[in-house]
Amino acid sequence: MSDVSSARGAGLVTDRERFRAAAERLDATDPLAGVRGRFVLDDAADGVVYLDGNSLGALPANVPARLAEVVGEEWGRLRIRSWEERGWWSAPERVGERIAPLIGAAPGQVVVADSTSVNVFKAVVAAIRIAQAGPEGPGPEGPGAVGAESFPGGSVPLRDELLVDAATFPSDGYMAESAARMTGCRIRAVEAAELPAEFGPRTAAALVNHVDYRTGRLHDLPGTTAAAHRAGVPVVWDLCHSAGALPVDLDRHQVDFAVGCTYKYLNGGPGAPAFLYVRRDLQPRFDSPLPGWTSHADPFGMAPSYTPAGGSTRGRVGTPDILSLLALEAALDVWDGVTLEAVRAKSLALTDFFSECVAAYAPEGRVENITPEAHPERGSQVALRCPDAVKVMPRLMERGVIGDLRRPDVLRFGFTPLYTGFADAERAAYILAEVLTA
Known part of the structure; x- marks a missing residue:
């Protein structure tokens, strides 16, 4: 025995x-x-x-052979030609389209770029800016941009509170603190289950982890999102522990912003780039705090002033991490027929x-x-x-x-x-x- x-x-x-x-x-x-x-x-x-x-x-x-091809053929022989000839330039959007069905998103709303933390920062600042501008306020494309009808709470004198779920992943909390400083907000930690009762006229945005990384508790995405919208509040959801593990249905529940990593249940490999979801009707009002050259409407024009691209491309910042990005693209093949x-x-x-x-x-x-x-x-x-x-x-x-x-x-x-x-x-x-x- x-x-x-x-x-x-x-x-x-x-x-x-x-x-x-x-x-x-x-x-x-x-x-x-x-x-x-x-x-x-x-x-x-x-x-x-x-x-x-x-x-x-x-x-x-299938990933090792694909990476060998990328390194030996695309980088080794074609070199810079691969940006166009092998689709390197469009990979962030293309891989985003592969992830979209796994998180319940229609095409054109997901881009793969940067890390989860960077995408949290982009999304939280953008959400606060939308809320503070009010339904008639401007986005980067000017007043009256599409998406204003999504927040029926109306124009308010001041939205200066960022709600963060009390058990949030530490890095999310760090990014939220920085976003709050940038936008003139104060942070208030609230238990995720209590968030629907806490949204109010001064709430600018909320950041919530879909699954608690310590306990595995799954939080109420549909109910929390609906309660936030009734109060005119956009919500950013962190899907790191749910993407690829369970149905999320972002479009069905009218989620505003979502971010997530790809190296957990999506099997993209160590340090694989994260994804950013911006609901289609909010995209014209998505005012990223990190406007980079690859999200410019004319990235190779090298203009001194920034004009944002349309669609999910607006979520990009700098040069894509091609090796990790293409490894992730190959890794997503395991989802065929699943x-x-x-x-x-x-x-x-x-x-x-x-x-x-x-x-x-x-x-x-x-x-x-x-x-x-x-x-x-x-x-x-x-x-x-x-x-x-x-x-x-x-x-x-x-x-x-x-x-x-x-x-x-x-x-x-x-x-x-x-x-x-x-x-x-x-x-x-x-x-x-x-x-x-x-």
Whole structure:
């Protein structure tokens, strides 16, 4: 018997047999099981369970060959000709169009450029400027620009408050503070669930994380956005932990601005560029605080004054990161034939199953599951509060279970339905129990 079995007795053996049999059945009937082969993963014999796709997604198998082609042919032989001949120049918009269906956006509203933090800054400042100008106020194209009707709250004397969800990712908070200083706003932190009741005539904008990065709690995007619009407030949503993990439906819910990274559930690779969504009718009023040459209406005219381009191109700043951008473009091929509904169904089943295994295997009182049990409130991760998490996670990784730590006491496990199986979830829970018992 293992240490865990010795500590818990024969009942645990029965639990293990039951859960392993259930995992085998679930994996055998998984409609996404075949997608796993599109990734570079450890062999089953290696015993490695990768549950950190919510920090860095696994490598899609087609990316190395594509990068070799970009480096050897497009950069190595064609060199500068590739900007036109191989479509480098249009890649930010082209890759944006590949991401758009994964976040519920129609064409022409998503651009891939810069980092999440930079895009948060652009979107928050632009949102505040729109709100402060009022429905009849100017955008960069002048008074009466399209999009004014989106905020029925009317013209107000002063909108000087930026609401930020109290559990926001730290970098989002840093960018929000800088945006507030630039626009003459003060920041007020509010629990995400309480935001609808807090929007008022002085609220300029709100910044909300769709999924809490610590707990995996999924916040109410439709309800919060609708409440904000009733108060004349634009909202910026951070989709880093939801894009590629669950349906988002930005257009359906009339979201104003959204940003997100592409190296988590979208598997774009380390440092892959982020995306920026600006709803179509707001684009003429999108006044970016970072007007760069590639977002100019005539980028090669080198004019001394700035005239913004139209459409999603307005979200660009400088020269695109071509190697990372084209790696991401290739990585998105793994989504061919995959529906987000299937991804969401498997995500919920995986996180349910893992949580049940942990509850059955782990020594009583050693961990507390702080991820919401209710499906509508859960992202695609399970977070366990553990007093000695800083010691437990390194031991787990030594045993081949790759999760991550959120200090001071949270063990975080991300489930990527495209390549995580139910046997993976069972094995991870069992090894966790062994480590907790040791």
